[in-house]
Amino acid sequence: MALLSIRGLVKGYPSEWGGRVDVVNVIAFELQPGEQVLLQGESGSGKSTLLNLIAGIVVADSGEILLSGENVSSLSESARDTHRARSLGYVFQDFNLLNGYSCLENVELGMSFGEGADREYALQLLARVGLANRQNYRPDQLSQGQKQRVAIARALANRPKLVLADEPTGNLDPTNAAIALELIQSLCRENGAALLFVSHDSQLLSKFGRVVDLAELNQAACLSSKGGGIE
């Protein structure tokens, strides 16, 4: 059974010229447990909106998003919050760490709204991303690469089934981008989490077993690797 299954998903917004423009129009998409997929697309192609739909941050106009068999689209807002807190990890391009909190606390925030903070595990994750000695630093005391490593640790803090990564290497230099990518991939693998990695960086193609172009996904059925999707 697929971890993530999307069917007939449509999300549109009112256009400047009247009427509506569909930003996301995915007929079918599947992601298997533990699978790592690179989702490519031009700027404005709806990549972030698709991730927000999967995360339950925005609600689809129609269609369904099944995560572990549960239809995210039909959940109440409160239930979607719980779903995000317990089942999803989110890595952002701008890291989105909270400056008022230390690195350790930022990681703990990743689990605070789900099962609750587990300091031991947060420390393990920080050690895993090589920042054990920075646990009490605040984000503004870190380099860009270090910030993203904290953000990666935070995304894995709630032991998610699925990690959504929205251009996480976009603000990093090539060296740090490679480190961040490697960390996300290996941490997801170690934790058995699937990864949906959004990027427009073509250099990342070779790092993923399966690559999906959102432009094509928006037009045609795109099944999982087993089903012969775009790879």
Add this chain to the structure above:
Amino acid sequence: MRPVAMAFRGVRERRVSSIITILAVALACSLLMLVWAFKKEAEQSFAGANGGFDAVLGPRGSKLQIVLNALYHLDESPGLMKWKDFEQVGKYPAIEAAYPIAVGDNYRGYRLVGTVSDYLSKHSYAEDRHFEVEEGGALFEEKSMNAVVGNLVARRLGMKVGDTFHPYHGLIYNESAKHEEIYTVTGILKPTGTPADKVIWIPISGIQTMSGHDPSAATDISAALLKFKQGANMAGFQLDMLYNKQGNRLTLAWPANRTIVQFFDKISWFDKILQAVAVLVAIIAGGSILAILHNAMNERKRDIAVLRALGAKRFTVFTITLLEAVGMTLAGVVAGFVVYLVLGFSIGEVVQRETGVLLSPFTYNSAMIWAPMGMLGIGVFSGLLPSLKAYRTDVSKNLS
């Protein structure tokens, strides 16, 4: 991490504006308590410090001036009354005790009050409370050159039994107005918390016959302190009729404590101004909470969106923001109590020094409950708008 801890982080993150807000709340809370609670305590303490007397008979003049002069040892006497008037009122059947007092001299700014030794040995200045001298001391004897020093004076001037001093003429200390007489301290009064603490007691003959005083007034006194017999309810009315309405030489201030209450009533306009200022400061403190959190919301939209993206519910971010308001107000209220106590003790110290009346900021008053609760209410109310803003934050729009 719990919402309380997250709210604390928010307050700490904006420490300068948070501290200013907490101080504003503290100021408002302490002002409210001072204006209401401490003012009431002052009224009650002054009214209660009537020395155990029901009325004061003095020369024709203002009742307030007579009471302030005779009971509180403030202000000047409006004149003198004859000894025979004192004797006459003392014989009135409803009078249990009458004591003469005479003033007109000081020692280093502390008033010398002449009276009879019975006043210090027999009179109870409050229910079941009599004047007592500290160990090793004794009361003065009539017509002696001895003095009993009020506790506050003794502490301030470092006077002890056996010390001697020259009285100075007038109620204001003037080094060039020294009398020749030398008085010896025979006793130090134990603290009474009444104006008796801030004067030096000598035999009445001392004031009457002090060198340089008018010999023709050698039997005159400043006022007569009157205690009615228990159950003599009509005595006050009858004496009021006799001295105030039918007579024109003397004035009876009765009931003695009502004169002080009336004085407080007369200056109640000033209380109203203070109350208005206190309420205004409370409103400003509430506005400050609203402004600081409202501005913070604009800066923190991204943080709130991140928290929501991590799974925080709308109600959680609402609670965190509201807790910030409550936390700042609580801290302000606690600080307000501290400020209230500091100001209360300071004012009490000044009041005791000037009047001898003891004021305690610990005396319970309902303002000690409603002022902090009111401030908390204002804090919660002020925090509602920013909290609603947090509640309504659009996650997708504010996630960079």
